[in-house]
Amino acid sequence: MKHQIRLNVNGDDYELLVDPWRTLNEVLREDLNLTGTKLGCGVGDCGACTVLVDGKSVSSCITLAVAVDGKKIETVEGLAASGEKLHPIQESFIEKGAIQCGFCTAGMEMSALYLLRKNPSPTEEEIREGLSGHLCRCTGYNQIVEAIADAADRMKTDRGKGVKP
Amino acid sequence: MQTYAIVGKNVPRNDAEAKARGAALYTDDLKLPGMLVGRILRSPVAHARIKHIDVSKALALPGVKCVITGEDTPKVKYGNWRLFPDTQDEYPLAVDKVRFIGDEVAAVAALDADAAAEALDLIEVEYEELPGLFDTGAATQEGAPVIHEYCPNNISVNRKIQYGDIDKGFSESDYIREDTFHVHAVSHAYLEPCSSLAQVDLDGRITLWTSTQTPYIVQCLLASTLGMRENDVRVIKPFVGGGFGGKMELRPFEFCAAFLAKKTGRPVKFTLNREEEFLTGRRRHAMTLHSKVGFKKDGTLMAKDLKIRLDGGAYNAMGPTATFLCGNFGAMLYRYPNYRFLGEHVYTNKPPASAMRGFGAPQSLYATEVQMNMAAEELGIDPVEIRLKNAQVTGDKIPDVATISSCAFKESIQKVAEMSDWKNKRKNLKPGQGIGIGCYSFISGGVFNWFNTQFPFSAAEIRAYADGTVHYLTMASDIGQGSDTVLKQILAEELGLRMEDIRITSADTAMTPQADLGSWGSRVTLMAGNAILDAAKKLKAQLFGAVSARFNLNVIYELECKDGRVQAKGRPEKGVSFGEAVAMVQKANRGEQVVVRGAYTPRDKGLVTPAFSFGAQVAEVEVDQETGVASVKQMWTAHDCGTVINPKSVEGQLNGSIQMGLGYALSEQFVMKDGQTLTTNFLDYKMPSALDMPPSKVVHIDSYEPEGPMGAKEAGEGLVSPTAPAIAHAVHDATGYWCKDLPITPEKILDGMKQNKK
Ligand code: FES
Numbered sequence: 063m064k065h066q067i068r069l070n071v072n073g074d075d076y077e078l079l080v081d082p083w084r085t086l087n088e089v090l091r092e093d094l095n096l097t098g099t100k101l102g103c104g105v106g107d108c109g110a111c112t113v114l115v116d117g118k119s120v121s122s123c124i125t126l127a128v129a130v131d132g133k134k135i136e137t138v139e140g141l142a143a144s145g146e147k148l149h150p151i152q153e154s155f156i157e158k159g160a161i162q163c164g165f166c167t168a169g170m171e172m173s174a175l176y177l178l179r180k181n182p183s184p185t186e187e188e189i190r191e192g193l194s195g196h197l198c199r200c201t202g203y204n205q206i207v208e209a210i211a212d213a214a215d216r217m218k219t220d221r222g223k224g225v226k227p
Numbered sequence: 228m229q230t231y232a233i234v235g236k237n238v239p240r241n242d243a244e245a246k247a248r249g250a251a252l253y254t255d256d257l258k259l260p261g262m263l264v265g266r267i268l269r270s271p272v273a274h275a276r277i278k279h280i281d282v283s284k285a286l287a288l289p290g291v292k293c294v295i296t297g298e299d300t301p302k303v304k305y306g307n308w309r310l311f312p313d314t315q316d317e318y319p320l321a322v323d324k325v326r327f328i329g330d331e332v333a334a335v336a337a338l339d340a341d342a343a344a345e346a347l348d349l350i351e352v353e354y355e356e357l358p359g360l361f362d363t364g365a366a367t368q369e370g371a372p373v374i375h376e377y378c379p380n381n382i383s384v385n386r387k388i389q390y391g392d393i394d395k396g397f398s399e400s401d402y403i404r405e406d407t408f409h410v411h412a413v414s415h416a417y418l419e420p421c422s423s424l425a426q427v428d429l430d431g432r433i434t435l436w437t438s439t440q441t442p443y444i445v446q447c448l449l450a451s452t453l454g455m456r457e458n459d460v461r462v463i464k465p466f467v468g469g470g471f472g473g474k475m476e477l478r479p480f481e482f483c484a485a486f487l488a489k490k491t492g493r494p495v496k497f498t499l500n501r502e503e504e505f506l507t508g509r510r511r512h513a514m515t516l517h518s519k520v521g522f523k524k525d526g527t528l529m530a531k532d533l534k535i536r537l538d539g540g541a542y543n544a545m546g547p548t549a550t551f552l553c554g555n556f557g558a559m560l561y562r563y564p565n566y567r568f569l570g571e572h573v574y575t576n577k578p579p580a581s582a583m584r585g586f587g588a589p590q591s592l593y594a595t596e597v598q599m600n601m602a603a604e605e606l607g608i609d610p611v612e613i614r615l616k617n618a619q620v621t622g623d624k625i626p627d628v629a630t631i632s633s634c635a636f637k638e639s640i641q642k643v644a645e646m647s648d649w650k651n652k653r654k655n656l657k658p659g660q661g662i663g664i665g666c667y668s669f670i671s672g673g674v675f676n677w678f679n680t681q682f683p684f685s686a687a688e689i690r691a692y693a694d695g696t697v698h699y700l701t702m703a704s705d706i707g708q709g710s711d712t713v714l715k716q717i718l719a720e721e722l723g724l725r726m727e728d729i730r731i732t733s734a735d736t737a738m739t740p741q742a743d744l745g746s747w748g749s750r751v752t753l754m755a756g757n758a759i760l761d762a763a764k765k766l767k768a769q770l771f772g773a774v775s776a777r778f779n780l781n782v783i784y785e786l787e788c789k790d791g792r793v794q795a796k797g798r799p800e801k802g803v804s805f806g807e808a809v810a811m812v813q814k815a816n817r818g819e820q821v822v823v824r825g826a827y828t829p830r831d832k833g834l835v836t837p838a839f840s841f842g843a844q845v846a847e848v849e850v851d852q853e854t855g856v857a858s859v860k861q862m863w864t865a866h867d868c869g870t871v872i873n874p875k876s877v878e879g880q881l882n883g884s885i886q887m888g889l890g891y892a893l894s895e896q897f898v899m900k901d902g903q904t905l906t907t908n909f910l911d912y913k914m915p916s917a918l919d920m921p922p923s924k925v926v927h928i929d930s931y932e933p934e935g936p937m938g939a940k941e942a943g944e945g946l947v948s949p950t951a952p953a954i955a956h957a958v959h960d961a962t963g964y965w966c967k968d969l970p971i972t973p974e975k976i977l978d979g980m981k982q983n984k985k
């Protein structure tokens with residue numbers, strides 16, 4: 063039997079009927095057409111599918127949609143809030159060369175967001191810790207680590223101007 | 228050194244913003260109205276005859292639209308080596324026989340993924356099992372079962388190279404050593420699982436969106452397996468989440484998507500899951516390498532005799548090329564006055580191995596480099612010195628095979644020794660610490676036309692507009708390495724335009740000029756770069772003619788495209804904007820659009836490649852004496868990739884190579900039992916994470932490749948080779964253990980340490 067659930071995704075409200083076994087990843091990608099969130103392994107090992115649920119980072123591939131009924135979901139598509147202007151994390155990823163094939167990028171950016179909200183000035187070690195659940199086959203991670211450190215600086219400057227991360 | 232406005236600069240990648248926003252569409256992100264979901268049924272046995280397949284129950288399942296087996300298909304074999312049709316040994320779906328666990332047996336198209344998965348369970352296949360062959364030894368034994376009827380000894384390809392007088396070389400040697408190395412299979416582990424979406428248009432033509440590195444190869448082989456004309460198949464490469472050699476052939480799900488789309492009249496999409504990727508995806512060849520080398524007392528190389536066996540798995544795939552290249556890489560880096568190579572590609576009942584980043588080099592050079600370090604130790608010569616003594620230099624020839632047109636290998640070795648403080652470090656290491664060196668050479672694309680293309684190896688089209696923009700069309704395939712950006716940089720530089728003045732359409736076989744062999748063997752920068760320069764030269768000739776006429780320029784004037792203008796050199800007042808110049812040409816041709824084409828095919832470049840890159844890497848390692856765990860503390864790299872077009876991209880490639888090289892050396896491996904892959908997820912298949920990456924320093928040696936566009940050549944693929952031998956050397960330095968059997972696991976290190984104590 064299908065279940066009725068409500069999700070708030072990137073500020074938009076949705077009411078959906080879903081099978082109890084459907085994952086959040088499937089609902090985002092297939093039902094809501096939010097394909098920015100990727101699927102790299104489907105079993106919680108690679109981090110490509112990371113989104114934030116009520117502010118916490120989760121692997122959407124092993125999260126059932128019914129389990130997040132009523133929650134607030136943030137995905138990569140919501141990062142650039144106004145649509146046009148990029149989020150500092152995105153800017154840093156672009157500038158620092160943290161993006162190659164881009165398949166891990168959305169997940170990396172969402173974990174970066176989670177990390178930097180929690181810890182606005184992470185050390186390199188803390189950034190690497192924060193990425194330990196993510197795999198990337200292209201970049202060797204170093205430019206991603208650099209990008210997140212750079213984003214931390216940008217977000218501090220923004221906070222000074224009253225922008226919420 | 229020439230200075231450039233855009234080449235050599237850290238221009239951000241032109242696709243980075245779309246990817247950062249999550250807006251870049253990969254194949255699995257695409258959806259079409261009425262689309263069906265496809266799934267593949269795979270063989271659960273390693274070697275068997277198919278007695279009978281019954282699909283009736285699957286077909287009767289609600290939601291299932293079509294089920295196909297090999298019997299329903301045109302039964303045309305395919306393979307990348309079209310030049311030698313004998314080597315084309317694969318059917319899209321098994322006919323009569325299965326040859327590995329995972330071999331494709333049937334395919335379904337259904338309304339949704341659940342129905343498709345259920346249908347697979349309802350297909351009944353009766354197998355008559357045959358004995359399986361799981362290593363090259365068993366497969367080459369007298370009387371071994373035959374995996375492919377056409378190949379009675381299971382050795383599908385052999386390749387010999389020989390020059391000089393090997394016996395004389397050894398008889399004149401003071402020191403000879405022979406070693407056997409085993410290197411293991413590893414996964415490309417690109418993060419994007421393979422996906423294909425096929426649609427049939429109203430005329431019955433096929434459009435296939437697919438995660439591929441080689442749209443042209445897919446187009447041709449899909450056409451032949453479907454029994455269609457090539458021009459009736461259009462292949463489009465959307466964004467691709469990495470390939471590393473694993474996506475450069477026609478694959479069964481591509482065929483099945485197209486075939487099922489034809490049969491059902493509806494779009495069909497197949498997306499593999501990670502388990503299927505690990506279970507059946509291509510992999511790097513496991514090999515046994517037997518290498519004999521001879522030296523003079525002073526370290527001068529006299530001879531090398533290299534015999535290798537590749538564990539090819541069930542099909543040839545790109546194995547023939549890997550076999551060929553292993554022999555060539557075996558003769559690279561150093562001057563071997565006498566050399567002999569025998570390579571054999573052996574069928575086994577395992578998932579097929581194929582091209583993977585390095586393409587024979589990581590295996591071949593592991594043996595070369597470890598053996599070099601062993602020899603240096605026994606001869607009492609510093610490993611850096613023995614390399615400098617034998618290193619190849621610009622102008623060196625490998626008889627009948629290649630000429631090295633640029634080579635900063637010695638400079639790379641010297642630089643990496645200096646950066647790592649090699650001499651002092653080696654003296655001052657604490658117990659459990661070690662330092663080691665490994666080197667590489669790599670190709671900038673291949674010159675051997677195994678695909679038997681009738682088109683240039685790469686082609687470019689430029690359409691120029693009076694508004695000052697151009698549209699660049701190429702079949703070259705950006706699979707994440709950043710080639711679209713690099714090619715745009717080359718074009719922008721040549722035409723004096725900005726990046727934003729160039730629109731690029733790439734890798735759509737119906738729209739972009741025929742042809743391009745795709746992204747593999749590090750061919751894109753050099754080949755597509757040269758094609759683009761050829762086109763740009765033709766465009767400039769037209770623009771220069773118009774400007775020269777307009778300003779009545781003396782014939783001795785040099786003209787240039789610079790800063791958005793076409794002008795007499797250094798004389799902006801004697802010139803017009805780029806757009807105006809285009810308008811003038813267009814007017815002169817009575818309105819006809821300004822379009823030029825360029826092409827590149829390497830000619831007279833031997834048998835291997837138009838250009839070689841080189842480099843050297845040093846690793847510092849610490850080994851826990853209790854647990855045997857080796858951790859890499861620091862890497863230093865100096866390499867020669869010719870002109871660096873985009874430093875950040877090259878650095879990114881290098882870091883990615885180190886990640887892969889580290890995994891190859893220490894942690895990644897397929898655990899197999901009787902042909903069954905047991906490591907089918909990222910927990911069991913251990914790829915290095917952000918926490919495992921050592922700090923790394925890199926220097927690009929200043930060099931210029933005459934055959935490359937603006938002096939550029941390969942960057943980023945060859946670099947995957949030196950890491951494992953450098954780490955193996957450092958582990959030896961720390962523990963006394965020489966690893967001749969990758970990967971270097973803690974158990975092997977502890978074992979090796981014990982042996983040494985005895
Ligand atoms: S796709 Fe969810 S963790 Fe890999």
Ligand code: FES
Pocket residue numbers: 160161162163164165166167197198199200201418468469707
């Ligand atoms: S950029 Fe390709 S996987 Fe990270």
